[in-house]
Amino acid sequence: MIKLEALRAFVTVAEAGNIRDAAKKLCRTPSAVSMTLKQLEEEVGGPLFETDRKNSLTALGAFMLETGAMQVDSYDRAIERVHAFAENRIGRLTLASVPSVAANLIPQILPRFVADRNEVEIEMFDIDSRSVRAMVESGQVDLGIAGRPAPDAPVSFMPLFRDRFRVICSTDSRLARINRPLRWSDLRRENLILNGASERIKAPSYKALSDRATMTVRNVTTLVALARSGFGVTLLPALSTTDLPMGVVARDLADTSVERVVGIVERNGITLSPVAAAFRKVLVEELPPLVASLGLDEREPPETPQPPKRPEALESAEIRSTDPEDAAL
Incomplete structure (x- = not known):
């Protein structure tokens, strides 16, 4: 079986045109490279060079160079990609x-x-x-x-x-005209629209409101559009309210722990x-x-x-x- 090291030595010598320069490139002694070439010729069953000077290939050597160079290059590229993967490149x-x-x-x-x-x-x-x-x-x-x-x-x-929740409503809503952070009691008369982000709010005051809700929307764009139309109000994390369209306003909650x-x-x-x-x-x-x-x-x-020690601790x-x-x- 031909080893990759032997194939690389042959390709390097063939490209350099002599053993001495090839040995320097391979960081090996000329005698070691010469021995490798001899063993390779025995392995393939014929001479690879016309003369001992190694500057002229036989027909077998030319075919070997064409095939071997591709294999060495493929191996080198594979190893380079392994290193690149390991280095997250x-x-x-x-x-x-x-x-x-x-x-x-x-x-x-x-x-x-x-x-x-x-x-x-x-x-x-x-x-x-x-x-x-x-x-x-x-x-x-x-x-x-x-x-x-x-x-x-x-x-x-x-x-x-952490990301605090805010109330999203139309600019025409009465909530938009309240000049203070909104309390849960301010939302009692509103049509609350539930969403994926607010479904895990555990505040009892909010649960009393959400239990009466009849609509859940999981798309933020649709939620904002419904609020803008005056259909209802919803609660969204502050990060979701940084670029609201005209006609919609985000109001702070008095309960800042939500x-x-x-x-x-x-x-x-x-x-x-x-x-x-x-x-x-x-x-x-x-x-x-x-x-x-x-x-x-x-x-x-x-x-x-x-991990919580009491079941009631799961609420928070x-x-x-x-x-x-x-x-x-």
Whole structure:
């Protein structure tokens, strides 16, 4: 069986036209290269060079050079791609993200990430938190960016930032004319439209309102359009309200503890590819300060919580409320 080292030695000598120069390039002694060539000729069953000076190929040598050079080059390129993959210069990254992060944050960090990774292929899904977690669990994507999963979900969660909820309504709504942060009691007479982000708000005051709701919409564009038409109001994270169209306004809640925690979702027990691991590192380093620069999260990102010891503690796992009005509704 012809070894790659022997084939490389032959190709190098044939291209150099002599053993001495080839030996220098191979970092071997001339005698070692000469012995390798002799063994190779015995292996293939015929001479590869016309003379001992190794500057003229036989017909077998010419055929061997044409075939062998391609094999050596193919091997070298394969090894180079393996190194490039390990160094996250090539590869494929699949990512699922909640729409607010996909639209407002990812575009600000992605250009720098791909600047020196021209061969990295990226596929991103813009979906709600529930779908993000499902895609991560099924292995359809490498990473997810979403709200905190349930404690028993087969995924890990790295919190990055908090995002407070705001009330979205028409500029003609009576809520838009209230000159203070809105209380839960202000929403009692409104047609509340539920959505994927607000479905995990556990505040009793909000639950009293949501129990009467008859419509759920999971697309932010449609939610905003319905609010603009005056059909109803909805609650969205502040990051989703940074670029609202005319005719719609986002109002702060008096209950500032109603928030979602956004972070990185990964499958348990899975080693990320080098390019996915590199992008995860970028998310951890750049997303929290980017959110802070937008004035949406003035506090440090939350630590990963310990599993709750009491069932009632699950109520505050992701979105919670301490509004004193909770007792009134």
